[in-house]
Amino acid sequence: MAPFSMEFSGKPNGHFEDHDLYSHDDADDEFEHHHFNNDSDDDLSKSYNSTHFSTTEDRFIKDHDLKVKTFEALHSNHQNGNSVQEGFHVGQPSSPVATPIKRRQSIIDLPQTHHSTSHYRPLPSIAPQNNSSAQNPSANVHAMPEEYPSEELIELYENVKFCLDLRHKYLGASLQIDEMVNPKNKEGWIIYPPPPKPTYKSKNKFNQLPDAVYEAEEEFDFEKCKIPGPQEGYEFRLNAEDVYQVFDKTTGKPLVEVPNLHDYYADLNSIIKFSSDGPTKSFAFKRLQYLEAKWNMYSLLNDFEENKKSKRNPHRDFYNVRKVDTHIHHSACMNQKHLLRFIKYKLKTSPDEQVIFRDGKILTLDEVFKSLKLTAYDLSIDTLDMHAHTDSFHRFDKFNLKYNPIGESRLREIFLKTDNYINGRYLAELTKQVFDDLEGSKYQMTELRISIYGRNIDEWDKLAAWIVDNKLFSHNTRWLIQVPRLYDLYKKNGNVKNFNDILKNLFQPLYEVTLNPQSHPKLHVFLQRVIGFDSVDDESKPERPLQSKRYPVAGQWDIATNPPYSYYLYYLYANMTPLNRLRERLNFNTFVLRPHCGEAGDPEHLISAFLTSHSISHGILLRKIPFIQYLYYLDQIGLAMSPLSNNALFLTYDKNPFHNFFKKGLNVSLSTDDPLQFSYTKEPLIEEYSVAAQIYKLSGVDMCELAYNSVRQSGWEASIKKHWLGKKYYLGGIAGHDIEKTNVPDIRVSYREDTLKSELQLVDFYTNLKIKE
Ligand SMILES: [Zn+2]
16 A cells, blocks of 8 residues: 555645646746756756755755655546556555546556557557557546657657667677676686685574684685687788777678768767757656656655565665775775875885985985975875865866875875886785775775876786786776876877877787787786776866867877867777677677766767767766756666765766656666765765765665666676676566665566666657558
C-alpha cells in the first residue's frame, strides 16, 4: 500500500486542473521565459517563482510542492487506467469518483502491453482501438500515442534515433560499447598479483567466523610477469588523415574503418543542428520534465518500502558497499594534511638529500627550504596554501597554481612529479601511503588519472618504469591516462613542430608494445592496469569558432593556435580505435575514452564526447542543452560528477545539477576530482558523499545507488565486479542485480529499468511507424 495515499485522499481532485503539470502550454511558456540564459541554472526544475526564500529553502519547498502536484496529477490519471506495475507502486486510486483531466492526449507513456510484448506495433490508424482493447477498456483516456501522430513528432523521434545510431557506430568501431568484449573481462584473464580472497566466505552456521587464517598477500614481482613475444601478422602506419592504422599482413586490409576527420565534423554538425533546433529542444525538455516528475511520484510512494527492504538486507550498509572514485587526479589524490606531514617528515629525516637541479646547481632539501626562508616548524596548511575555495572561482589559471605548495613550483617539482631529479621517489612514497589508506578502508577504490603529455617519445617508458620499479600496484587502484590539451604551449617552446608530433609520442609506443610486448616490457605490464584515456585542461579557454571544414589534418596543424576540444577528442578516438582492435585480437585489454567534458566552456564539447567517448567527467553543462541531456539519459552515458570541485571552480553547490540528473535517472556517480585542493578529511570520497547527502537530503538507498553506479561506470575487471555487484552484474537491470551486494532494493532498480525501457520503446514505436508507411 502506498504510505501516503491516506494523506491525500481527502483533497478534492479537481483543484489542480489549473496547474496541471502536464499542460503543455504551461511548460512551453515557462520554457520560453527561462530558457537557458547563462545566469539561471535551475531552469529545468523551475515550476513557479518564489521571491521570499533563499535558494536552498526555495528549492526544497518547490521540490515538495512538485511532489504533491505530481502525485495528484498521476493519481487521478490512474483512476481511469491501470498503471500499477509489478514490484512498485506508481499510483493508487483513492476515490471512486473520477474526474478525468482535460489535457491533450500525448506521449506520457506507452500502455502496459508494450512492456511485455515488444512486437506490438499498432498502425497509427488503429492504435487507439488496439490500445483500449488490449488490457483494459478505459485505458484510452490517457497515456497513448496520439491517434494520428504528427509528422513532426515522428521526425523528432527519428532525430533521436539518428543520434543514438551514430554514437553506437563510433563506439562499436572502437569496442567501447560492450564491456564484455574487452579481453580483461573474459573468463581466464589473470590479474597479477591476485586480488585478496573474500574473507566472509567461511562463516559457519552460527554466523561466526572461525579464527581467520590470513594468507599473506602476494607482493608484485616484475620477474614473475609473463611478457609475450613479437606478433608477426600485423603492421601499423599513419594513413592520409594522420591516424595510425593497423593492417593485416596476409590480406593487406585495415583492421577497422575509422571515420575520417571530415565525416566526424559532418556528424558532429548534424547533431549540433538538432540540438539547437527550437521544437527539438522543447520536446527533449518535456521528456526530461516528465522523467523528473515520474521520479518524484515514485519516490513519494516508495520511500518507506525501499527503506524496509534495505533494513531487511543483512550485513550490507552504505559503508560496506563498494564505491569507486571515478574521477581523481593522481598528483592531487592525497589530502593537504597528508602532504604537509610528508614534507615535514622528509625535512626532518633527510634534509641533506639532493632533490632538485635548479639554476645550475644541485640543491638539497634543506637548501631548498632555506631559499624559501622556511623551517619545518613554520609549515602549516595555511603556508601550504593549496586549498581552492574562495579565490579560484572562474579562475582556472589560479587553480592551476594551487598545485604548487606555498606557491612554489620547486616544491611541486620535488614532491608531486614522477619525472624529476629523484625519479619521482617522494611521489611514489606518498602514493603508497594513499594506497595503504585505501586498502585499510577496503571498500573505497580510486581510478587515478596520471599525465602523458606527448612532448617526448620516452614519456610512456619513464612512467611505466616509475610504476613498476616502485611497485605501485594496489587492488584498490586502476589508472587512466590524462592527456593535457597543451599543443600551443609545446609549440611555443619548440617541443613539437605540429600536432601530429604529440600524437606520435602518445600512440607510437602503444602500437609498438602491443605488437611486441618485449620491446617495452614494463609498459606492457603497466598497461594491464590502465583503463583508458582522459583529455584534460581548462575547458573555458576560448576556442576558434567551428569552421570545421577548413581544419587541416594533424600533420598540417602547425600554427600557433591550440586545436579545439573536438579536434583533440577526434584524434584520441581515431588513434585508439585501431589500437583497441589490435589488442582485442591479441588478447590484451582494450581502452575506453573518458574525458573531462562539460565542466565549462562551449556546451558543444558534450556533443563531441557523445560521439566518441565511453563516459565523461563533470557534464554540468548538460543542464543547458536538453536534447543532448536526453540523449545522455537514453544511452545511460556515465557522468562522474564532483559538486565540491565545481563549487570551488565553476558552479556553486546549490546550483549544481547533480541531484536533478540523479532524479531523472541519468547515470551519475560521485567523485572527488582533487582531494588536495577540495577535501578536509582523510576519506575524501566519503566526504563528497556526505556533503551531497546533507545538502540534497539523499536517503541511504540513494547513496547506495550512487555507489552502485560508480562501480558499473568503473573499469575494473569483470571478475572483480562480479565479486562486488553480483555474479550476473553484466546483464544490467533487475536480471543482473543482487541486493546482498549492492544494498539497493530491487524496486529501485526495476523502476530505473522500466522507465528507461519505456522511453526507448517510444523511440522504437515512432520510428517504426514511418517504416511501415
Ligand atoms: Zn578533474
